[in-house]
Amino acid sequence: MKIKTRFSPSPTGQLHIGSLRTALYSWLFARKNNGSFILRIEDTDIKRVNNDSIKDILYGLNYLGLFWDEGPFYQSNRLKIYKDIILFMLKKNIAYKCYCSQERLDKLRKNQILNKEKPKYDRKCRYKNFLIKKSNIPYVVRFKNPTSGLVEFTDMVRGKICVSNNELDDLILQRSNGMPTYNFCVVIDDWKMDITHVIRGEDHINNTPRQINLFNALNARIPVYAHVSMILDIQGKKLSKRNHSMSINNYIHKGFIPEAILNYILRLGWSYKDKEIFTISEMKNLFNFQSLSKSSSIINDQKLLWLNHYHLNNLPFEKVYQYFMMYIQIKKISLDKNINIKGLIKDFVCHHKTFDEFALSYSYFYQDINIPKIIDIHLYCNDCNIKILNFLYKKFFLLTQWNISNILSLIKESVLKFNVSFKHIAVLIRIGIAGKKNTPNISSIILYIGKNKFLSRINNLIKYMKLKIPE
Structure with a gap:
């Protein structure tokens, strides 16, 4: 069986370190096992999709050298596939139309919370035979989740996980506006794209039993899952796409180089003995899920600065020069052709932690003197x-x-x-x-x-x- 992993970001904000770590682990696992790495853009949430975010994702992955073998695939281009499968599921009676109003659902949820019950749909429409076609009434399509038994799977990071089907809702597959939902699309895509291993954040663990039930209902092969620990900011809070300071684009603009960023992200939750510095080749050879921590990691910018300084001093000069020329393009810095920029970098960049710091110290090379x-x-x-x-x-x-x-x-x-x-x-x-x-x-x-x-x-x-x- 050929290993096939994927990175499937939702383009609703900037690509941050947490998402990028998922991409890195997926990429490393595929490369280590001579497999394929797929890029999929999950853009079905039309109201929240941001085209700049898509550009940010593609640019960040390319800058860091995390090149994909297939894609990028856009879910918005695959709507017919999803709708055809939903029609098939309705026909096979493994899904149903739910006409419950939002008002009824809100009231149901409120009463369940008051009664200290777990909020979930009561399956009213699942057991109701509609004699009249309700063509003018909006509806959603729900999955007929099993009502008994257990969902069991072995996570590559967390071991055996077992969830009772009594705890699970009848998942919405299609919204009232006709658009398919995340949990449905991700299953169909993983199935149709032959994804063998799904590596993602632990915040998706609750989705996994629901998705496994969908795979089983469609008689599709279930991928192996690995849910990695969260990355927290220095306040101990979950990273947000709206926090631009944690975005990869921000780090690139500050003059951090790919080797340092990848080395830093790799170590946020993964270790190999007491080793701190890793080349890209070593990352591919040594990466494994057994060495992943189940505990959350905390951002440490000082560590990233240290790693960047190390790699600036130890990479071949031509590589450092190449990265600096990319940096000045990003920053739109114009250098006089008569300036010996190679000599300047060779002699002085070693004293600085980032290209930003270096460029600021030698701004008189490209700015007029006042x-x-x-x-x-x-x-x-x-x-x-x-x-x-x-x-x-x-x-x-x-x-x-x-x-x-x-x-x-x-x-x-x-x-x-x-x-x-x-x-x-x-x-x-x-x-x-x-x-x-x-x-x-x-x-x-x-x-x-x-x-x-x-x-x-x-x-x-x-x-x-x-x-x-x-x-």
Whole structure:
């Protein structure tokens, strides 16, 4: 039997870490067993479906390299399949039309709660023979759930689970507007797509017995289930699609790279000995359900930052460079073609935890310098500094070989000529080309910023100082 898993998000909000972990576990299990991974978009809830959410799901999976083998399949394109099966179930008397009004159902529920009974439909329409066709009265279609016996299944995470059919409702298969429901569509799709293993959050455990009864009624093969523990935010609350700070898109925009995100998500509820760092290859080889925790996991952004810093420092340089170029496209950062961006990344990204942090620290490479806003700029506006800057401008203008050695030699030459400290010259240059007094090694910054931008900014600083010094 070929292993076949699926990720079937509902596009009603942003893709968050909890949903993505389900996708990762499903993807890893399929890859480990040479199986297939299917992407299915469950978009039958028309009022809540968000097209931006669909784009977010596809983008997030692609960015992280969780490529699917089949799909994406959209449930909204499969409505005829669902309706044909509902008609078949009505014909075979394993489903029925329910004409109960919402008012009656609300009253029934209220009375059951008052009597401390479990709220569920009383099956009034199941046992009623309608002699007249009620064509003008809205109805839903319900499944004839077994009224006795047990539903038993072995969960790959939680072991044996047993539920009495007396506890289960007659599930609604089709709403009064003619649209099929989630619990029905998911069963039909898992059946028709030959899904062998369903990996999802533990909040779906209550749906599983109902879905198993549907599989049995349709004489369809029942998949193996694995219900993984919840992921909670730092307040101990369940993650919400409306919490954008927990969305994968947010982490991508902050400059977290795929290896770090996947490594982090993998460890939210799964472990292998005392190992913390995993490559993608190791994830595929080592992942198993026996090592999954039944307890909830809690978000830890500091751990993610640590992992991102680790992977930025240990991935091949070309991979890091590729991710950074993707990042600047996402952030719409425009870099001068003369800037030595590879050198900048190679020398300095290792000191930062995210690309956001890195880009902010070196914003002067892609943003203009606002000289009047430089802290204490007035303290540097004097004739001596103008002479130094003019000297530097002329020397660097004539420089034909733009390298660290020559750059350093010219700075030292200016130190000797004007009898000032190296620090004084370095600070003056930093103010001109970076807009601040502190940067990493000044020779490297000059090298990577490039000759044209260096000369342009030094010239701008000279002009500004001349305007600020009285004749």
